[in-house]
Amino acid sequence: MPQPSSARLHEFTVVSNDRIAEGVWSLVIEAPRLAAAIRPGQFMNFEVPGNAASLLRIPLSYAAADPDAGTVEIWYAVVGDGTERLSHMAPASSSTVLGPGGHGWSAPEGCARALLVGGGIGIPPLVPLAAALRERGVAFDACLGARTADALVGAGELADLGAGTVAVATDDGTAGVHGFVTDPVAELLSAGSYDYVATCGPGVMMSRVAELAHGAGAYCEASLERMMSCGFGACSTCNVETTEGMKGACMCGPVFDASKVVVW
Ligand SMILES: Cc1cc2nc3c(=O)[nH]c(=O)nc-3n(C[C@H](O)[C@H](O)[C@H](O)COP(=O)(O)OP(=O)(O)OC[C@H]3O[C@@H](n4cnc5c(N)ncnc54)[C@H](O)[C@@H]3O)c2cc1C
Ligand code: FES
Incomplete structure (x- = not known):
């Protein structure tokens, strides 16, 4: 059974909102209680001003949180009306955000070496996971896929965090290998030295990563993207088919044990 949502409504102020890659923006918000509460792999639901007809919030992961500064950084792709409006929020403008929501990465105690696999705009939630692994002294490597070098995010940050x-x-x-990110994943996993794999990105990529991790005997977690209408367990739009039945990504995910996911 899902636990009650940990999400609370927070007012936030935009600190900065800048383009960091092709079609991708970095939003830094000041929201001190959220910055202190959010954990790697959790998400937030943003109210974006500018369209009175749009009632739905936008679910976004975070790339970094600084509890001392009271800030949270989000990397988002501009794909439609809501994210387009978000990209126009100027420094000092404000709105509300509901969070933190869902369950993040578990990165089980005792894991000794992790592989983080991200595709496109699935890379952001892997960055705070890397920071947490570094804090715990867990060694990790990363495999990142993007359409093109200009659209790639996170490579520098993950290297700086000790990948x-x-x-x-x-x-x-x-940039890098010409082809699928699953090629370097297969190569690294074949050495057999990983016991934990975390992945976020397109479903087809995560499904293959889960297969490869299973073959290499590593526990794999995947962060799934679903349409989300409410973000706190009230509407069922975010259902994920698992071996244990339908589970809402907003309450039981977005991070799932990959071996239990039936439909990616
Ligand atoms: C838990 C979670 C974490 C996410 N984290 C990030 C993140 O860190 N960075 C980021 O850029 N995006 C993230 N997303 C996706 C983001 O929520 C959507 O891109 C956004 O809601 C699109 O809103 P829009 O109004 O701009 O687009 P719309 O006009 O609503 O739609 C444009 C396109 O995006 C698709 N889309 C809309 N909502 C979603 C959704 N929730 N999931 C997947 N596709 C969607 C639509 O089917 C359509 O093809 C996340 C989604 C979830 C569920
Ligand atoms: S988004 Fe409404 S139940 Fe998950």
Whole structure:
């Protein structure tokens, strides 16, 4: 049974909102209680001003939180009306955010070496996980996929956080390997030295990563994206089919044990 949501309504003020890659923006908000409460892999639901007809909030993960400064950083792709409006929020403007929501990465106690696998705008939630692993002294590597070098985010941040290897794959070969990110994943996993794999990105990518992790005997967690209408367990729009039945991504996820996911 899902636990009651940990989400609370917070007012936030925009500190900065800048383009950091092709189609991707970094939003830094000041929201001190949220910055202190949020944990790697959890998400927030943003109310974005500018369209009175739009009632739904936008679910977004976070890339970094600084409880001392009271800030949270989000990397988001502009894909439609809501994220387009978000990209126009100027410093000092304000709104509300509901969070933190859902269950983040468990990164089980005792894991000794982790592999983080991100595709496209699935990379952000892996960054705070890397910071948590570093704090625990867990060694980790990363494999990142993007359409093109200009659209890639997170490689520098993960290297700075101590990743042993950051393997990159792009669809057009402009950075790293030309092809799928699952190629370097298969190569790294074949060495058999990982006991934990965390992945976020397109469903087809995560499904293959889960297969490869299973084959290598590593426990795999995946952060799933679903449409979310409420974000706190009231509407069922975010259902994920699992071996244990339908589970709402907003309350039981967005991070799931990958071996239990039936429909990616
Ligand atoms: C738990 C969670 C965490 C997320 N974290 C991030 C993040 O860190 N950065 C980021 O850029 N995006 C993230 N997303 C996706 C983000 O919520 C959607 O891109 C956003 O809601 C689109 O809103 P829009 O109004 O701009 O687009 P719309 O006009 O609503 O839709 C544009 C396109 O995006 C698709 N879309 C809309 N909502 C979602 C959704 N919830 N999930 C997947 N596709 C969607 C639509 O099907 C359509 O193809 C996350 C989604 C979830 C569920
Ligand atoms: S978004 Fe409403 S139940 Fe999950």
